[in-house]
Amino acid sequence: MTNLALFDLDHTLIPTDSDHEWGRFMVKLGIVDAESFARENDTFFADYKAGKLDIHAYLTAMLTPLAKYSRAQLAQWHEQFMHEVIKPALIPAAVELVRGHQDDGDLCCIVTATNEFITRPIASAFGVDALIACEVETVDGQPHSAFTGRGTGTPSYREGKIVRTEAWLASLGKTWSDFERSYFYSDSHNDIPLLEKVTDPIATNPDATLRAHAQSKGWRILDLFEPS
Template identity: 85%
Template sequence: MANLALFDLDHTLIPTDSDYEWGRFMVKLGIVDAERFAEQNERFYADYKAGKLDIHAYLLAMLTPLAKYSRAQLKEWHDQYMHEVIKPTIVPAALELVKQHKEAGDLCCVVTATNEFITAPIAEVFGVDKLIACEVETVDGHPASAFTGRPTGTPSYREGKIVRVEAWLASLGKRWSDFEHSYFYSDSHNDIPLLEKVTDPIATNPDDTLRAHAQQAGWRILDLFQAS
């Protein structure tokens, strides 16, 4: 029987925060007010690390600039972002981890609080077909349409990750008990709810809070980037 393998993205499969780096990239391109946006980006990132992020306010701030540009222009910028910022950071050990689960026939999914516009191309690099990310509203609901600059649906953040994963499994006619093993790899204490839900929680490159929690709970700890 195939197992379930769930992966957080930022600081788990990649040694950086793709949302934070996209914010910095927008500042570099000059498509947002540099001083105001950089300050806002830093504040949201600090809130996330502290476990007190207002996910709705954050998503609105990150997505609003996208509504000003065509999808073609955004894709051109994102391709540049992938080439300059993301791909150089990806380590072989992270690619190998995902590859091992895929070769074992496991049902794989990236589950991230970062929005789908930023993360879909990154999940593709890892060869993971299913992505659960914060959803971006489009003008008429068509995936190729222009963005409205607003989020939609249930944010895949904290307990929202459980809601989204369970909805996805239900769409496949599956539930947690259908898997002998369900794995979740994450670096963040914000993901403790989902880590507690799976049979095999793996604290991956964990922050200090998650590392302490994992040690107390007897969870496996994987320092993925040190292994590269």
């Protein structure tokens, strides 16, 4: 029987937060007001770490600037972002972790609260085709059309990760019971709902709250890299 391997992304597979870093990158490019956006970006990031993020407000703040530019321009900037920010941060141990599950024949998926525009190329860098991320609305619903600056669907955040994962499994004609073992790797206490859903929760580079929770539950703790 095939096993299921789910991976959070930010601070789990990469030692940074791609959403926050993209915000800083937009400031660097000059496509958002440096002072106000940087301050707002830092506030949202602090709210996320504190477990009180308004995911809808955050998505709007992060996606609104994208609506001003063509997909071709955004793709060019994202390629630069990957080259300058993400690829230098890739950790061999994280790449090997994913590859190990793939080599075992497990069904692998990255499940992240960061939006799909930012994370699709990062998932590809790990060789993972299946991605559950916050969805970005397009003008006419077509995959390559311009962004509206809004999110759409159920955000893959906290309990929303369970909703989206189960919908993805259903699209494959599967449920949790089709897997002998299901793994989820995450660093964040925000992911405790999905961690408690799988058979094998792995607190990976966990924040202090998740580390304490994992220790109390007897969960495996995996440190792939030093905390930033």
